[in-house]
Amino acid sequence: MACCSKKWIHIASGLTRLATDTTGLTRTKAEAMARLAICSNCTQVTRMSWGKYIAWLAKHGIKRITDLKKLESLPPLPVAKPDAHGPRLCRLCKCCLVIKARSADAFCPLDKWPDK
Numbered sequence: 001m002a003c004c005s006k007k008w009i010h011i012a013s014g015l016t017r018l019a020t021d022t023t024g025l026t027r028t029k030a031e032a033m034a035r036l037a038i039c040s041n042c043t044q045v046t047r048m049s050w051g052k053y054i055a056w057l058a059k060h061g062i063k064r065i066t067d068l069k070k071l072e073s074l075p076p077l078p079v080a081k082p083d084a085h086g087p088r089l090c091r092l093c094k095c096c097l098v099i100k101a102r103s104a105d106a107f108c109p110l111d112k113w114p115d116k
């Protein structure tokens, strides 16, 4: 099963939580922080600007947000250059990690996250 078969729903869910959760360290926020700490030490994390990310997606045939469920079948995102800027992304699922980590239903494609 794909880690993000409902990827665009996960993204919307994560964005909503980011936008609405302004109270201290909630359980969801703590879980997200635990997930991101694991991602920070993972060899599959990369960085690229949103512009390069969108261009990479377009190069691989992803032109609409509803196509995001196909992302996992694409080759891994490039390894970040030392001076790379932009959001942290997972090379395998191609998700923006700060958003994905807040989504309750998302999971790590390598099963590294402590929660399921």
Ligand code: SF4
Pocket: 038, 039, 042, 043, 044, 045, 089, 090, 091, 092, 093, 097, 107, 108, 109, 110, 111, 112, 113
């Ligand atoms: S989601 Fe999993 S595979 Fe992707 S960067 Fe995080 S720990 Fe690594």
